[in-house]
Amino acid sequence: LAKAKEIALKIAANPPHAVRMTKRLLREGQMADLKNVLEMSAAMQALVHNTADNDEAINAFIEKRSPVFTGE
Numbered sequence: 146l147a148k149a150k151e152i153a154l155k156i157a158a159n160p161p162h163a164v165r166m167t168k169r170l171l172r173e174g175q176m177a178d179l180k181n182v183l184e185m186s187a188a189m190q191a192l193v194h195n196t197a198d199n200d201e202a203i204n205a206f207i208e209k210r211s212p213v214f215t216g217e
Contacts, residue, residue, distance in 0.1 A: 160198035161216040 156164060166189040174182050193199055197217040205212035 158214075160193070160196065160202070160214045162196055162198065163193050166193060 170182065170186055170189065173185060177185075198212075198214045201212050201214060
């Protein structure tokens with residue numbers, strides 16, 4: 146249980162939109178064919194690149210600090 150909580154906290158520390166889309170892709174990957182999953186992945190990646198959290202991740206990396214994600 147402690148390890149599961151540790152993993153959950155690491156996942157929850159990521160941008161919410163990206164986590165949500167990743168979970169969706171994992172579920173789709175169990176049922177859909179590779180072509181459809183790759184198309185979905187590309188579309189979701191484009192969406193996530195246009196978020197404030199993506200800008201925050203880039204700025205935090207450049208500034209060598211931990212990012213603070215807001216879900217925007």
